[in-house]
Structures are given as structure tokens and as C-alpha cells.
Amino acid sequence: MPSYKAKAIILKSYKLGESDKIVKMYSQDGDIINAVAKSARKIRSKFGGRLELFNLVDLELSTGRNLDIINQVEIIKSFKNIALDFYKFVFCEIISKIILKTQVSGGDSSPLLFKLIYACFNEINNLDPEDVVSLKKTMCFFGIKFLRITGYVPLLENCSKCNQELKNLYSFHKDKIYFSVKYGGILCRKCADSSGGMEVLGASDYRFLYDLFNLKLEDFRDLEVSLPTLKRVYKLIENYIIYHTECNVESFKYFKKIGL
Numbered sequence: 001m002p003s004y005k006a007k008a009i010i011l012k013s014y015k016l017g018e019s020d021k022i023v024k025m026y027s028q029d030g031d032i033i034n035a036v037a038k039s040a041r042k043i044r045s046k047f048g049g050r051l052e053l054f055n056l057v058d059l060e061l062s063t064g065r066n067l068d069i070i071n072q073v074e075i076i077k078s079f080k081n082i083a084l085d086f087y088k089f090v091f092c093e094i095i096s097k098i099i100l101k102t103q104v105s106g107g108d109s110s111p112l113l114f115k116l117i118y119a120c121f122n123e124i125n126n127l128d129p130e131d132v133v134s135l136k137k138t139m140c141f142f143g144i145k146f147l148r149i150t151g152y153v154p155l156l157e158n159c160s161k162c163n164q165e166l167k168n169l170y171s172f173h174k175d176k177i178y179f180s181v182k183y184g185g186i187l188c189r190k191c192a193d194s195s196g197g198m199e200v201l202g203a204s205d206y207r208f209l210y211d212l213f214n215l216k217l218e219d220f221r222d223l224e225v226s227l228p229t230l231k232r233v234y235k236l237i238e239n240y241i242i243y244h245t246e247c248n249v250e251s252f253k254y255f256k257k258i259g260l
């Protein structure tokens with residue numbers, strides 16, 4: 001069997017048979033790797049705890065028919081705080097699920113997506129425990145950059161229905177800004193009047209959304225945002241991802257249930 005090396009982040013794992021483990025990962029080259037770790041669940045397994053969720057690992061694999069086989073694995077970086085905090089864990093699980101629902105093995109490779117996953121896991125790992133506001137901010141960041149990388153990016157400067165350029169949105173104060181998940185972006189007044197099912201954003205919501213698109217994580221981190229704006233934009237991004245990628249992650253519903 002041909003073998004290869006890869007660096008990858010572990011997104012999901014589950015049991016196979018008596019003692020094996022299936023591991024789904026996203027590689028630095030931007031591909032999904034589905035692999036089996038034989039006897040990984042035995043006490044004296046050569047893999048030890050190295051195949052834990054969200055670890056960045058260095059792998060040696062053999063190409064298999066359906067699943068590749070993990071021969072060796074070393075940890076490059078383990079995000080230990082994620083597993084210690086319930087909210088961190090659930091948010092990282094949502095990121096993993098979105099990736100696994102929308103990316104397929106052998107599909108278009110996207111090294112940028114790898115960088116994004118790594119950056120977000122790292123950020124979440126370093127947040128203070130139970131800092132749900134920063135977690136939500138990070139999740140908004142992930143959502144918007146994910147949409148940008150995968151080509152589902154919403155239009156924020158032109159009407160998403162008639163394409164008319166909408167000026168000075170960033171400095172709006174009193175006016176409402178209409179956003180349609182269905183049309184994929186903001187709407188001009190005329191199109192808003194003739195379309196149903198849109199969201200109404202205030203200027204600060206729009207500004208936050210706009211900044212999300214344009215800021216790097218290190219600049220975005222210190223951006224101040226009010227709780228109502230964060231809540232509205234978080235929900236908007238969530239709805240947008242669900243509508244455009246058909247990725248209806250159960251954890252989203254779960255969060256709604258507990259009021260997050």
C-alpha cells in the first residue's frame with residue numbers, strides 16, 4: 001500500500017469494531033482525511049492519547065480502499081483547554097461539524113480553511129473559561145471567514161437582488177439596513193419592500209458584520225460589540241450558513257434551547 005505523510009487537525013472520531021477508531025481530519029493541504037487507527041482503543045495502544053479531538057497531529061498513513069490507515073501519529077499541538085470547558089467544546093464541535101458537512105474527501109482542497117480552523121481552535125483554547133461572549137464573537141469570525149473561503153460570501157455593498165450600489169451604509173445612523181438570507185446580502189429599499197423574510201439590521205449590526213469580513217483575527221479580537229448586536233449578527237450568520245450550505249447542525253438548535 002502506498003504511504004504518505006500529513007499534518008492534520010482531528011475533527012471527529014468514533015469507534016469501529018472491538019478496538020479500532022475512525023478518525024476524520026482536515027489536513028494542512030486542505031483535504032479531508034478519513035482514516036482508521038487500528039487497536040487505538042486498546043489500553044496498550046501505540047497511539048496513546050494522541051488521537052484526541054481537535055489535536056493538530058503529524059501523521060504517517062497508508063492509502064486504503066475506503067479508509068486510510070494511520071501507522072504513526074505525533075502531536076504537534078494539543079488544545080487542552082477545549083475539552084475542559086463545556087462551551088468551548090460545543091463551539092469547536094460546531095466548527096468541526098460544519099467542515100465535515102460541507103467538505104468531502106477528494107473535493108476542492110483549501111489550505112485557507114485549515115488555517116481558519118487552526119486559528120479558531122487556538123483562539124477558543126486561549127479564551128477565559130466560560131467567556132461565552134468571546135466565544136460567540138469567535139464563532140461569528142469563523143462563520144464569516146468560512147463563507148468567504150467557500151464562496152458563499154454575502155453581498156454587503158450592493159443590493160443582493162438588483163445589484164444597485166448602496167452608498168454610505170457604514171455611516172448610517174437612524175436608517176434600517178435590510179438583509180436577506182435568501183438573496184444573500186443586503187437589499188435596497190425598493191427590493192426590501194417587495195421581498196419578504198428579511199432581517200432588519202441597525203447601523204452598528206451592519207458595521208460589525210462589515211468588520212468581520214475585513215478584519216484579521218488579531219484586530220477583530222479587541223473590537224467592542226454590544227450584546228444585542230452580537231446576538232443578532234450571530235443568528236444571521238447561523239441562518240445564512242444553514243440556508244446556503246444546508247448544514248443544519250444540531251448544536252445550533254441546542255444552543256437556542258439553552259438560550260445562547
Ligand SMILES: [Zn+2]
Nearest residue numbers: 159162188191
Ligand atoms: Zn435592489
